[in-house]
Amino acid sequence: MRKPLLVSKIFAAAFLFATVFVHCSDSDSDFPGGKISKLPEIPWTGDLNSIPALLRAANPAASEDAKKGGRISIYSHQFPKSLNYYLDQFTTTARIFTSMFESLVIYHPLTLEPYPNLAKSWKISADKRKFTFYLDQNAKWSDGKSITADDVIFTYDTIMNPANATAVFRISLSRFVKPVKEDQFTVSFEAKEVHWNNFNDLASSILILPKHHFDGKDFNKENFEFPVVSGPYKLIESKKGRYVKLERRPDWWKRAYPFHKTTNNFDQVVYKVYNEEAVALQAFKxxxxxxxPVYKASVWVEEAKGEIFDKNWIAKQRFFNLKPIGFQGWAMNTRREIFSDKRVREAMAVLVDRKLMIDKLAYGEYDPTNSYYPDYYFGGEKNPNTPVEFNVEKARKLLAEAGWKPNAQGLLEKNGKPFKFTILDRDKSTEKYFTVFLEKAKEVGIDANIETTDLAAWSARVDKYDFDMTWAAWGSGVFKDPEAQWHSKYASEEGQPNLPGLKIPAVDVLIEKQKSEFDLNKRNFIVKEIDKIIYKEYPYVLLWHLPSTRILYWRKFSAPSLPLGKYGTEDFVTDYWWFDEAADSQLKEAIASQKALGEYKAVVPWTK
Known part of the structure; x- marks a missing residue:
């Protein structure tokens, strides 16, 4: 599903994130993970004293035992319409793009303290309006050219250019005037207004682009070729609908920085695409x-079985940590007359039997979501939102109050128009959930149907708000910024995350209020107030969430003591795990002799 979470290397603060059927043929075995010819290590000839002090220490989330080498292949369930994250905020795109391009600042993976990245240091003025970044002069593009202030300014200009499909990124950058080049390696930004997230919006939420490569090109067409990069990986091959292959850069400019020495360990990372879950699972087995990564309960409960699991050749692990939890649900487009009435939207919500869906269709794996910020309430704090309960008669009453009356055939009508709408979907496996809803909708006189398309077409239509109802899932961040998701001013601008088109003046006032609140507890209180208001407007039929991360993997890898870190998800695997030759040999011997490997922890709890 579409997500607004920027998944970045090490840990960057969260901010706002074409499927083709692939047959599992012999050619799909081109890139199994494991041992490959090692890339040559290129000595770093820079001055060790020039490394920023904070990056001279080891990364506490990484393991000193990590080794470079090997290949890892990861399942991706749909091929992105673009590998340019500025143009498409698909989760896989984010992982790939942040492997190739870097932000000015990163965040410490445990403390969330800002750490140097492309910028070796920075300065914030006393009035919190001016931000000056001093670039690390060791920073180089893959073609050897220095990363300069011109690149930072060019990135800003590219995002702010209304001709580019970068609308979601313009939300935060619109708070700044055009940056100023102080010198070749120093750039400053001045904010038009004070905002608690101004630093992060500049420091970690924009990925710097090479001006000398992109200048003069149509940025909207820069989708699958990125010959000049700055990050630890480069794109070496992509085949639409099949795979995307990255290769580690032995010449990465930060390769000698102690903080990064035992991260980004795989020589190759391959994202293998299968549009059909059943085909993907067989390829994995x-x-x-x-x-x-397992996103469906049926795979986890029913399909992850058999000899390869019984003999522990594959690890089936559930990881708990403090990862931010977003929400998923069925967005109702209030721009359409049929969903402009809150009573109708509430009726849709009470027609959904979440308990039945979770228990019978999702094997009891999930918890119902009763907030747009559910992770606020994981620590025991009481959620003030009243759970939506399945109630057909209440739905009838709400629809009647909204003016929808049954005709002679029992179908609902209002002003001579039938209650009819289409659900835009992009994954046939989710139809079973919609089918349960459609049965109840038909029972009360609603004519609804499903239109299934691929990711590219779905994304294009959703960006233009060309839907009645659609399933969308959103990531979250440690620090919540509700502006893009809920502010009225973004309800009409294409490509923004306010999919329902909600316009609530009281919410706008609270969003403006939280902008200048630097106290996290006070800001969280404001966001909870926003949540309470939005929840009662029913812009989504909220569904469910999973407080853990489920991963299946062949036991040829090793991981740090906190396998997914403090806040990470499956993206942590490519950043911090490594190919373990000894484990790989043991796995091969066990398979050859049909013997079991040793036990492992099926559930990895969060420990401080």
Missing amino acids: KGDIDVY
């Missing part, structure tokens, strides 16, 4: 995929 055959060994054509190494790591299989």
Whole structure:
């Protein structure tokens, strides 16, 4: 699903994030993970004293035992319409793009303290309006050119250019005037207004682009070729609908920085695409995929079985940590007359039997979501929102109050128009949930149907708000900024995350209020107030969430003591795990002799 979470290397603060059927043929075995010819290590000839002090210490989230080498292949369930994250905020795109391009600042993976990245240091004025970044002069593009203030300014100009499909990124950058080049390696930004997130919006939420490569090109067409990068990986091959292959850069400019020495360990990372879950799972069981993040309960409960699991050749692990939890649900487009009435939207919500869906269709794996910020309430704090309960008769009453009356055929009508709408979907496996809803909708006189399309077409239509109802899932961040998701001013601008088109003046006032609140507890209180208001407007039929991360993987890898870190999800695997030759040999011997490997922890709890 579409997500607004920027998944970045190490840990960047959260901010606002074409499927083709692939047959599992022999050619799909081109890139099994494991041992490959090692890339040559290129000595770093820079001055060690020039490394920023904070980056001279080891990364506490990484393992000193990590080794470079090997290949890892990861399942991706749909091929992105673009690998340019500025143009498409698909989760896989974010992982790939942040492997190739870097932000000015990163965040410490445990403390969330800002750490140097492209910028070796920075200065914030006393009035919190001016931000000056001093670039690390060791920073180089892959073609050897220095990363300069011109690149930072060019990135700003590219995002702010209304001709580019970068609308979601313009929200935050619109708070700044055009940056100023103080000198070749120093750039400053001045904010038009004080905002608690101004620093992060500049420091970690924009990925710097090479001006000398992109200048003069149509940025909207820069989708699958990125010959000049700055990050630890480069794109070496992509085949639409099949895979995207990255290769580690032995010449990465930060390769000698102690903080990064035991991260980004795989020589190759391959994202293998299968549009059909059943085909993907069989490819994984055959060994054509190494790591299989599980997003569906049926796969976890019913399909992850058999000899390869019984003999522990594959690890089936559930990880708990403090990762931010977003929400998923069925967005109702209030721009359409049929969903402009809150009573109708509430009726849709009470027609959804979440308990039945979770228990019978999702094997009891999930918890119902009763907030747009559910992770606020994981620590025991009482959620003030009243859970929406399945109630057909209440739905009838709400629809009647909204003016929808049954005709002679029992179908609802209002002003001579039938209650009819289409659900825009992009994943046939979710139809079983919609089918349960459609049965109840038909029972009360609603004519609804499903239109299934691919990711590219779905994304294009959603960006233009060309839908009645659609399933969308959103990531979250440690620090919540509700502006893009809920502010009225973004309800009409294409490509923004306010999918329902909600316009609530009281919410706008609270969003403006939280902008200048630097106290986290006070700001969280404001966001909770926003949540209470929005929840009662029913812009989504809220569904459910999973407080853990489920991963299947062949046991040829090793991981740090906190396998997914403090806040990470499956993206942590490519950043911090490594190919373990000894484990790989043991796995091969066990398979050859049909013997079981040793036990492992099926559930990895969060420990401080």
